[in-house]
Amino acid sequence: MMAVLQNLLPFLLIFVIFYFLLIRPQQKRQRERNNMLSALxxxxxxxxxxxxxxxxxxxxxxxxxxxxxxxxxxxxxxxxxxxxxxxxxxxxxxx
CATH class of the missing domain: 2.30.30 (SH3 type barrels.)
Known part of the structure; x- marks a missing residue:
């Protein structure tokens, strides 16, 4: 059980880093763009x-x-x- 967790930990860390550095900022920019287009x-x-x-x-x-x-x-x-x-x-x- 502990070995499986140690093997998955690097992948989980990579996913968390990708989420906060790439996915979340892109979602924020898309939301701001949609708000700008709807407010024209x-x-x-x-x-x-x-x-x-x-x-x-x-x-x-x-x-x-x-x-x-x-x-x-x-x-x-x-x-x-x-x-x-x-x-x-x-x-x-x-x-």
Whole structure:
């Protein structure tokens, strides 16, 4: 019994180390990303995974429409949003 436990102990330690160094931080990043995607609103300035900067003009459950210039709007999957630059509440008012 003791020999079996001594043989399994290194594997258990490796699993615990992998959990705290790899699995848990990845789950936290995924949870934060899902929260960011669900909190998107019209007027938010975002950056897509491809590096395109734009302002959200329309949202659906699965797509986001971005205004990238005065005359150009592009529709992306919601999952293509990489980060939010600023929200409409954070944009400074022009004097």
């Amino acid at each position: 609103q019209k007027g938010d300035q975002v950056i897509t995974i491809g590096g395109i900067h734009g302002t959200i003009t329309d949202l659906t459950e699965s797509t986001v429409t971005l205004r990238v210039s005065a005359t150009t709007q592009i529709t992306f999957e919601r999952s293509a949003i990489s980060s939010v630059k600023s929200t409409k509440e954070e944009t400074p008012a022009k004097s």
